[in-house]
Amino acid sequence: MSATFRETFQAVRAQVLSAPSNALFGVARARHGVLGKHATAQELLDVMHDESPGRWSEREAVTRSLIAEQQRGAAGGLWASLLLCAYYPMLSRLRHRIYGHAFDDEDLDQLVISCFLQVVAELDLAEVPDRTALRLRQRTERRVFKTLRLEQDQHRGRAELDEELVANEDDPREAGKRSRVEELDPEETVALLLDVAGDQVPGSNLDLVVSTMLKKEKLRAYVARVNGEGEPDERVYQRLKRRRSRTVNRLRDLLEGALGPRSEACAL
Numbered sequence: 589m590s591a592t593f594r595e596t597f598q599a600v601r602a603q604v605l606s607a608p609s610n611a612l613f614g615v616a617r618a619r620h621g622v623l624g625k626h627a628t629a630q631e632l633l634d635v636m637h638d639e640s641p642g643r644w645s646e647r648e649a650v651t652r653s654l655i656a657e658q659q660r661g662a663a664g665g666l667w668a669s670l671l672l673c674a675y676y677p678m679l680s681r682l683r684h685r686i687y688g689h690a691f692d693d694e695d696l697d698q699l700v701i702s703c704f705l706q707v708v709a710e711l712d713l714a715e716v717p718d719r720t721a722l723r724l725r726q727r728t729e730r731r732v733f734k735t736l737r738l739e740q741d742q743h744r745g746r747a748e749l750d751e752e753l754v755a756n757e758d759d760p761r762e763a764g765k766r767s768r769v770e771e772l773d774p775e776e777t778v779a780l781l782l783d784v785a786g787d788q789v790p791g792s793n794l795d796l797v798v799s800t801m802l803k804k805e806k807l808r809a810y811v812a813r814v815n816g817e818g819e820p821d822e823r824v825y826q827r828l829k830r831r832r833s834r835t836v837n838r839l840r841d842l843l844e845g846a847l848g849p850r851s852e853a854c855a856l
Contacts, residue, residue, distance in 0.1 A: 597680075600669045604670055610629055619657075637674075651674070679700055683696065695830065801836070807832070808821070811828060
């Protein structure tokens with residue numbers, strides 16, 4: 589597991605335990621009896637990290653309350669952050685188990701986090717009346733390993749395709765070929781992406797898609813502009829190329845869910 593994974597969760601935990609977050613937590617306590625038993629987010633996390641059998645039913649009830657609040661879409665990401673902190677031990681164990689040549693450590697970190705939050709978003713509490721924590725673990729693991737398999741299976745073919753795309757960027761015969769998304773108004777499309785995906789897709793990933801797909805900046809030029817860590821440009825290029833592909837797939841899902849599959853804005 590990379591140091592970045594721990595650092596990410598340390599930052600999330602600090603945000604969760606801040607005074608503004610505790611104020612939001614206090615408002616929601618009235619909606620859920622099990623949350624009302626805990627005066628602060630710290631007390632709630634202490635319960636979630638107590639894996640003794642006597643705490644099982646309370647941890648289950650807390651989990652369901654946090655998921656319900658996250659699915660309400662309120663409180664500016666507080667509930668997603670609380671869920672991540674509450675399930676850090678499980679996510680950390682999962683992160684220790686995965687590796688892959690198609691991913692850098694930072695990508696693997698984000699894969700675990702994004703898969704977990706996608707499972708939370710899709711979980712139907714009415715259809716899952718109990719053993720919620722077990723379902724979260726199983727479904728997150730399946731989603732992570734399915735994504736890894738797909739990425740690794742497609743790695744060779746993608747490398748060849750990317751070489752062709754790079755060549756086409758400089759081919760004047762390709763200049764007239766435009767996707768439907770490129771024909772949309774860029775400012776309107778950016779506003780739409782921020783509205784639909786701003787809370788679910790990291791800002792750096794949105795910037796990558798907007799810059800290289802809507803504003804038509806070549807990916808290699810984008811890499812040269814943003815690479816300030818001293819890494820070789822080729823390594824950053826390969827990482828951002830994979831990240832852009834996954835982000836586009838995620839945006840398609842979010843846009844189709846919000847607008848329907850026939851919307852032009854889904855043509856990323």
